[in-house]
Amino acid sequence: MKSRYDVVVVGGGHNGLVAAAYLARAGRSVLVLEQLGHVGGAAVSEAVFPGVDVRLSKYSYLVSLLPDQIVTDLGLSVRLADRSFASYTPFARDGRDLGLLVERPDGSATRASFAEVTGSDVEYGSWHEFYGRIAVLAEDLAPTLLEPLMGIADLTSRLRDPSVLAELRDLPLGELVGRWFKDDVVGGVVLTDGLVGTFADVHADDGRASACFLYHLIGNGAGQWRVPIGGMGAVTASMAAAARRFGAELEVDATAGHVAFDASGGEVGWVDGSGVEHITGASVVVSGVAPSVLAQLRGGLGAVARPVGAQVKVNMVLRRLPRFRSGIDPAVALAGTMHVAESASELDAAYAAAAAGLLPDPLPFEVYCHSLADPSILGPAEREAGYHTLTLFAMQTPVGLFDGDNDARRAEAARLAVEGLDAVLAEPLSECLARDADGQLCLQAATPVDLENLIGMTGGNIFHGDLSWPYAGEESQVGRWGVETDEPRLVHANAGGALRGGGVSGIGGHNAAMAVLSMQPVSSAPPRRPV
Ligand SMILES: Cc1cc2nc3c(=O)[nH]c(=O)nc-3n(C[C@H](O)[C@H](O)[C@H](O)COP(=O)(O)OP(=O)(O)OC[C@H]3O[C@@H](n4cnc5c(N)ncnc54)[C@H](O)[C@@H]3O)c2cc1C
Known part of the structure; x- marks a missing residue:
């Protein structure tokens, strides 16, 4: 490892990796520092239940925003599966269990379902x-x-x-x-x-x-x-492989502690897994961490308010798919996004409850089954036994609800999620949940506070802050990449700092790299390869 690089990327989430790959491809020397033992940030796969060989997309799970251009430019081996159904929304009306089914592309079943649900x-x-x-x-x-x-x-x-x-x-x-x-x-x-x-x-x-x-x-x-084949970890692994292939160095268990600049350039102080402190110089620093984390690293410079995250993610493994009260084939209901307690009036009520400091009851959430589209995340025994995954994403659950007693509120949210599913199922969910090696039901919930603690997503905000409109908000931003900071040698790649970032898109990383490549060279070290 060198003591100075053209670019140090702080944070090895997918945006940091995309920035690193583009910059290394352009001949810059690049070091990526990631605090965890693996790269990927919120885009990772993990076998979260002991003794159960199922690699779940632990946080993010579906891909839409990743442009083909980035996949092509970086030679990523990302494979995405289409879902044959867009959504299913089970609900009860006048004592009848109904459901709104939307195919992809929609056809006669969609039309018939709309007619049944809406009457015309x-x-x-x-x-x-x-x-x-x-x-x-x-x-x-x-x-x-x-x-x-x-x-x-x-x-x-x-x-x-x-x-x-x-x-x-x-x-x-x-x-x-x-x-x-x-x-x-x-x-x-x-x-x-x-x-x-x-x-x-x-x-x-x-x-x-x-x-x-x-x-x-x-x-x-x-x-x-679309469903990432192999799970979200496969997407990030491909980005990390591209960054390495182009010559970037990726350092895990490497926690940045400060970022500073003087006349000679930038420096990043960081601690490795053995507790050894390092100072690495850089012509440019790219921030792959949330803006609020970056502000801390800069000693408070550019401080931003803690953003509000508002979702609970529940990962589950099932022994088999459950039966539905409406009678729909579960492989259809769970193939696309299943909406539960998400009518317009229920969403309004959920917002009002959360704004008043209560967990919404019923809890509005979306569910889908990854393994229907991509069984490759199941181990051989689990596949043979007919196991499936269930991914649940609840809404209108702001971080403030969890700040006081996160453990109790997490348990309450998980209970409400199970109750919500039970309300549309013809059998209790618990009868379908698999058990792990310790005999525990395979159900794991993560709150906004958990995200803040586990992966540095401040406030548990999955986009590192509010999403921005895709155009310049001020005249001074026109013609720029929307990643700039108050320090000319520091740019955002992360979801929230980069305008138009957010989600698994790599757009923040791409735009950060383009901003760096458009800078006048300030490095004493010339690029290793022609740009
Ligand atoms: C539960 C959940 C579900 C989601 N679902 C979807 C989905 O289905 N589809 C979608 O498109 N998006 C989804 N998202 C949003 C998406 O995952 C994020 O917007 C995106 O992954 C952000 O990527 P990033 O690289 O900008 O930042 P992050 O993924 O947050 O990466 C930042 C990295 O910086 C590291 N870091 C932090 N501090 C330091 C430090 N001091 N030193 C070194 N490293 C540090 C962190 O460990 C992390 O690896 C979801 C997010 C969550 C949490």
Whole structure:
């Protein structure tokens, strides 16, 4: 290891790895420092239950936002499986157990399901028109995420139908969705994309739910959420392999303690797994850590408020798929995203409860089964025995609810999640859950506080902060990459610091690398290979 690099990347999450790969590919000497014993941050796979050979995507689990361009540029071996169903929403109405099924692409079963649930073809027609317009926006907008920032006027001129973005910016998401959809269940399914990892009142005009909604529908120009074959860890492993292949050095068990700059450049102080302290010089430092973590490393410079994370993730392993009260085939119900307690009125009630300091009851959440699309994450014995995974992501559960007594609130949230599933199942979930080597049910919950403690996601915010609109908010940002800081030799690659970051996209990493490559060289060490 050298004492000085062209670039030191602090934090080996997927964005740090993407930045490192691009910069090493361009001939820069690059060192990545990751505090944990492995890279990947929130994009990792792990066998979390002792004695159960199932490699779950421990935190993030579906891929939409990762552009094909990054996959191609870096030669990533990422494989993504399509899901044949987009969603299923079981619910009870007038004593009947029903469900709204949306195929991908939608066809006769979707139309029939809308008719049964809403009583006519009107909502189905609105659905088609609404998402058809968004599909056009996604195609036009997605490529701009890998370009320097434009002002809103220039961006708008690139859109075939600018009205969709204008409506999203101008109206509270709840009002926009309410204009299109009258059915409580249908409206709720649409609204959920505005609340993933974002604590928001969909009726407020603060734009938070709308920006979140936008990013959930424009990924890679199609907005399709696909299953990473081999789990999310396979995606990150491919990024790490690319970074190494291009010559970057990845150091795990390497905790950065300070980042500072003087006339000669930057320096990063860090401690290795044996407790030995190191100081590494760098012409440029790339931050792969949350902005609030970076501010601590800089002794408080650029401090930001603790962001609010708002989800509970529950990982489960099942002995077999459960039966549903509505009678639907569980392999259909769980193939796409299953929405539970996520009608528009239930989402409103959940927000009101959480804002009043209570865990929402019923708990709104989404569930899907990875192993239906990709059994490769199951060990041979588990596959043979018919095991499956279940991934549950609850909403409107802000970090403040967990700050006092995280253990008790985690247990309560897990109980509410199980109750929510039991309400739509024809048998108790517990009868289907597998047991680990200690005889415990295979169910593991992580709260926003857990994320903060385990992987440095401040406030448990899965995007490191609120998602931003995909254009320059100020004139001074136009033509820049949206990753700059107050220090010219320090850029953000991380999800929250990089405008247009957030999610497993690598966009923050790409844009950080492009910003570094566009800088005037300040290094005394020349690039090892031509750029
Ligand atoms: C439960 C959950 C579910 C999610 N689901 C999805 C999903 O399905 N699809 C999707 O697209 N997105 C999802 N997300 C969001 C997505 O995972 C994140 O936005 C994304 O992974 C952030 O990547 P990053 O590289 O910017 O940061 P991170 O993944 O947070 O990586 C930061 C890295 O920095 C390291 N670090 C912190 N401090 C230091 C230090 N002092 N020194 C050295 N290293 C340090 C951390 O250990 C970590 O490895 C989910 C997130 C969570 C938590």
